[in-house]
Amino acid sequence: MDNGTEDAVAAVAASYKGFDPAAYLQYNYTPPRADFERKDSIVPWKLGCLHRALAEGDVRGEVLVDIGSGPTLWQTMSGCEVFNKVLLTEYLEVNRQELRHWLQDTGDCSLDWSPYLQHVCKLEGRDLSEWTEKAARMRRVITDVLHVDVHNPQPVAADALPKDGADCLVSSFCLESVSPNLATFTRALGHIRKLLRPKGHLLLIGALGESYYLAGPGAKIPVVPLTEAEVCTSLKESGFTLIRLEVYVLPSDMRVGVDDVTGVFFAKAQNE
Ligand code: U87
Numbered sequence: 554m555d556n557g558t559e560d561a562v563a564a565v566a567a568s569y570k571g572f573d574p575a576a577y578l579q580y581n582y583t584p585p586r587a588d589f590e591r592k593d594s595i596v597p598w599k600l601g602c603l604h605r606a607l608a609e610g611d612v613r614g615e616v617l618v619d620i621g622s623g624p625t626l627w628q629t630m631s632g633c634e635v636f637n638k639v640l641l642t643e644y645l646e647v648n649r650q651e652l653r654h655w656l657q658d659t660g661d662c663s664l665d666w667s668p669y670l671q672h673v674c675k676l677e678g679r680d681l682s683e684w685t686e687k688a689a690r691m692r693r694v695i696t697d698v699l700h701v702d703v704h705n706p707q708p709v710a711a712d713a714l715p716k717d718g719a720d721c722l723v724s725s726f727c728l729e730s731v732s733p734n735l736a737t738f739t740r741a742l743g744h745i746r747k748l749l750r751p752k753g754h755l756l757l758i759g760a761l762g763e764s765y766y767l768a769g770p771g772a773k774i775p776v777v778p779l780t781e782a783e784v785c786t787s788l789k790e791s792g793f794t795l796i797r798l799e800v801y802v803l804p805s806d807m808r809v810g811v812d813d814v815t816g817v818f819f820a821k822a823q824n825e
Contacts, residue, residue, distance in 0.1 A: 561733035562704050565775055569644065569731075573769025574624035574651045575663040580767065580811040582625065582664055589672050595817060596627065597672065598801050599725065599758055602819040604631045604676040606797075612754045614720020618642065620701060620708070620745050621727025624651035626666050626691070628723050628758075630673040633691045636721065642701035642709055644731070649698045656692055703728060703741040708748060718750035725758035730766065732777045735787065742791040749824045755793060757820040759784070761800070766812035776812075784818055793822040 581587075587596035606612065617636035619628050622643045629639050643649050655662050670684035701708050722745060732738040749755065760766075761784075763776040781800055788795050801817040808814075 558733070558737060562737060565731055565733055568772065568774045569768070571769050571772030572645055572647065572774075573772060574647055576767075576769040578624060578664040580809070582627075585806055585809065587669075589668055593804055595801070595803070595807055596669070599817070599819070600627060600630070600669070600673055600676065602758065602799060603628070603723070603756060604673065606756050606819075606821045607631045607635050612721050612756075614750075614753070616640070616715055616719045617721045617723065618709075618714065618719040618748060620703065620722055620724035620748075621731070622648070622652060622698070623726075624648040624663065625725075626652065626655055627669050627673075628725050629691065629695065630669060630687065631676070632721065632723060633687070633694050634677065637694055639691075639695045640713065640719075641695060641698045643698065644701055649700070652698045656695055656698070658692065703731060703744055704737070706744055706747070708744050714748060715750075718753060719748055720750060721754045721756065722749050723756045726760055728757075729759050729763065729777050729779055730774060733775065734777055735779070735783055738777050738779070739787040739791055742787055742793070746792050746824060751824055753824045755788075755820070755822045755824065757784075757788075757818075757822065759818055760812070760814040760816075761818055762813070762815035764813055766814070779818075781818060784820060788820060788822050792825050794825060796821040796823060 588594040616638045617632045618640045620642055622641040633639055641652055667684055670687045671681045674681055674683045699709050699713050728738050728741045732741055762778050764778050765773050765775055768774050785795055799819045
């Protein structure tokens with residue numbers, strides 16, 4: 554890519570210096586966006602997509618990797634039951650620190666994940682009280698929190714993954730939130746595909762029509778606005794076969810002033 558693109562990538566990276574994990578969790582992971590009493594709230598929708606995609610039985614193997622985890626743990630709550638080894642990855646040290654606090658159970662977390670764990674237990678047909686067992690399983694199977702940069706042709710350290718690649722990748726709201734334009738988004742998809750074994754699955758969640766979000770007071774981060782059609786084309790161009798794409802349209806009361814997202818997509822795809 555040309556210098557202009559690399560400058561634009563660097564400008565997005567600079568905007569991440571203001572990322573505030575506690576504020577970010579407050580904006581996106583409390584009601585109304587995380588209201589477990591409502592089926593049309595964003596978080597229950599996302600958790601339902603991941604649960605269903607993994608319940609279909611075709612996504613199997615040993616190793617699951619979450620790309621661009623941020624300070625959040627919900628993305629692997631279903632996957633932790635299917636895979637025996639789960640790796641989280643994140644670009645910012647403040648977010649890796651937040652994840653480690655929860656994994657080490659030190660008590661100083663910015664968000665209580667127990668309602669999330671209870672909700673996923675319910676999706677799995679288990680008793681709510683089993684959330685503590687799910688938490689224990691997550692702390693056992695998540696073996697590392699690694700650095701990642703999706704703009705690097707080798708996004709995570711080569712020796713961190715199995716030689717043939719992971720069996721499954723999950724990634725939520727990462728690629729479009731770190732890419733200045735569609736070409737860089739597609740290139741990043743190609744980079745993460747290299748972490749996946751042939752025929753391995755990708756479960757990708759992301760924002761539609763978003764041009765910015767706030768990641769803390771005064772931390773405005775630019776986003777490449779995507780359409781459903783662009784997501785499908787980018788997946789194909791970067792070597793994935795699309796199995797299914799689902800779209801969620803934001804109800805007006807989920808537009809809470811922390812971004813201008815209009816919808817959310819969920820894609821289940823397979824490496825060629
Ligand atoms: C999450 N996965 O909350 N390479 O889903 C790799 C990088 C790079 C880089 C920065 C975006 C927030 C999306 C987590 C975190 C996702 N982060 C890291 C936000 C935007 C819509 C919306 C959002 C969240 C960076 C929830 C909901 C909605 C962040 C992560 C992106 N608005 N990763 N080069 N640079 N990152 O530190 O942790 O990507 Cl409901 Cl609607």
